[in-house]
Amino acid sequence: MLDRRRFLTASTALAATVAFRGNLIAQLDKAPSTLPDPALFDKNEDAYWAEIRKQFLIPADEIYLNNGTVGSSPAPVLRAVFDGYASTEKMDQQDPEDYPIWGYAAWNEFRDPLAEFVGCRRDEIALLRNATEANSYIANGIDLKPGDEVLMTDQEHPGGEHPWNLKAKRYGIVVKRVTLPRPVKDAAQVLNLFNDAITPRTRVIFFSHITTFSGVVLPAKELSALARSKGIVSAVDGAHVPGMMRLNIKELGCDMYSASPHKWLQAPKGSGFLYVRDEVIDRLWNTIVTEGWDDPKLRAERFQRIGSSNVPVLWGLRASIKLANDIGMDRIERRHRKLADYILDEMKERGAESWTSPDTALRCAIVTVNVPPVPRMDLENWMWKTYKIRIRGAEPNKLRLSTPYYLQKKEIDRFLEKFDEYKRERKLA
Ligand SMILES: Cc1ncc(COP(=O)(O)O)c(C=O)c1O
Structure with a gap:
């Protein structure tokens, strides 16, 4: 039998789990149930990608510039995962030799x-x-x-x-x-x-x-x-x-x-x-x-x-x-390149040394720049802890910036603005 304290601990944990699950399901429910009309892309490309951004759980005030390490599964993918569990975990497969x-x-x-x-x-x-x-x-x-x-x-x-x-x-x-x-x-x-x-x-x-x-x-x-x-x-x-x-x-x-x-x-x-x-x-x-x-x-x-x-x-x-097929790999790739070119140009404007190929055929959605004397780990921590901007790099001064299609131009601009702010604050400008 559970004593009162253990009961309370267990019920608090359960409440937290329920709240978490409720929250996740609410987030999935909030994501539009369909993708934007492809015609919107021709009318207003930015509006199209802003709609696509709503499919992702990444909060609006968080900027994820490190898709290169791992992506973020959007609502249609997560829904499919949960559908997979719902359909297989009852263990009621027609064939007794069929298991999930x-x-x-x-x-x-x-x-x-x-x-x-x-x-x-x-x-x-x-x-x-x-x-x-x-x-x-x-x-x-x-x-x-x-x-x-x-x-x-x-x-x-x-x-x-x-x-x-x-x-x-x-x-x-x-x-x-x-x-x-x-x-x-x-x-x-x-x-x-x-x-x-x-x-x-x-x-x-x-x-x-x-x-x-x-x-x-x-x-x-x-x-x-x-x-x-x-x-x-x-x-x-x-x-x-x-x-x-x-x-x-x-x-x-x-x-x-x-x-x-x-x-x-x-x-x-x-x-x-x-x-x-x-x-x-x-x-x-x-x-x-x-x-x-x-x-x-x-x-x-x-x-x-x-x-x-x-x-x-x-x-x-x-x-x-x-x-990816519904959005179209052509559109996705073009978007990846456009955002990467933008962030690369902006970083070069700021004096960064590009380690990204100047040949457009040899680059896509990952930009790498060397920014001495900026200490990349301090910058990475500062960006994340102060402004919820997630970047990655390597010692001592390399930054690797990923530009997934769901990223918005205004998010890149915010990163650039904060990069300038960091340099001013640390007296590196
Ligand atoms: C080129 C390359 N190969 C392999 C890996 C390892 O990927 P995973 O952890 O998914 O096996 C990575 C991860 O960043 C990578 O960039």
């Missing part, structure tokens, strides 16, 4: 829209939980001998680089890196750097399609063709790409591709995938293993046999694809 866990089967109702969205065949795609998991699959799964070389850039994310570092330590492969200029001038510069670094021992070229460090969009198609022409495997870390830019993996021609749709597609956290070109599937070993790992007929499905996983996340992923 993915990780043991094909789940084509989710792979089909994803494959179509990223431009590949269903049988070449495995649903996973993030790019780190997919990158680990790639590095662990490919047979290499001691002394074999993997070539990457110096701007890889830890979740892309370390799976290879582990392999180097364990099996004696060699990781080599090309140093990307800051900024990268054009695609030819990158191709030359890779071409010059290839040796007779190079077996894999691994690179980010969009790097975490500078946001540069690397020439994935040309790099994959270079690798192919020399019999080298190409593996691309596309964590940032789905939902940020139009993507057609087949056109890129790479052997493998990993991604995290919970970034720019605004899918629920824990949404990832691995693409493996059909001709390469049989060369890749599983990393996570359960029944089916050695059945070649399953094609890439065997890589998504990872044990019990959360089905409503897939409902949310599917809804995020629908949302």
Whole structure:
């Protein structure tokens, strides 16, 4: 039996939970139930995006300039997640062998829209939980001998680089890196750097399609063709790409591709995938293993046999694809570029050194600037604690600014105004 004090504690916790849930549901109810009329876009683009902003739970007085780390799932995606729970958690599936866990089967109702969205065949795609998991699959799964070389850039994310570092330590492969200029001038510069670094021992070229460090969009198609022409495997870390830019993996021609749709597609956290070109599937070993790992007929499905996983996340992923298609990837990408160009120009006006490529083909919605002597961590804390503006950077003076489509120009202006204020306050102006 509960004593009075424990009863009160338990009931307070319950009340808090109910209040929280009520609040979340109220927020979802407040979000418009449909997207704005596409005709509004032609009449008044800013008004269209202001309507879209209402789909996001990010409060009106908060400015989120770090979608690059992770996105924010908007109302249609969250509703789909909750619908997923409502429909599966009653455990009343028609088939007694059907349970709400993915990780043991094909789940084509989710792979089909994803494959179509990223431009590949269903049988070449495995649903996973993030790019780190997919990158680990790639590095662990490919047979290499001691002394074999993997070539990457110096701007890889830890979740892309370390799976290879582990392999180097364990099996004696060699990781080599090309140093990307800051900024990268054009695609030819990158191709030359890779071409010059290839040796007779190079077996894999691994690179980010969009790097975490500078946001540069690397020439994935040309790099994959270079690798192919020399019999080298190409593996691309596309964590940032789905939902940020139009993507057609087949056109890129790479052997493998990993991604995290919970970034720019605004899918629920824990949404990832691995693409493996059909001709390469049989060369890749599983990393996570359960029944089916050695059945070649399953094609890439065997890589998504990872044990019990959360089905409503897939409902949310599917809804995020629908949302991007409903808005239109062309419009989204144009919006991303427009906002990024604006913030970049404004930062340059303020004396920032751009580490963002001057070639528009090599940038999209992540801008990176170096702003010495501004100490980035102090600025990051000050922005967040004083004005609810969330940015990211790296030591000592680099700022990385993400411009997701739901961001409003007035929000960017507010960040710029506060950046100036910070410099004045710290006597750095
Ligand atoms: C290029 C790149 N790869 C991999 C990752 C890791 O993503 P996740 O944590 O979703 O696995 C990130 C995250 O920022 C990234 O930028």
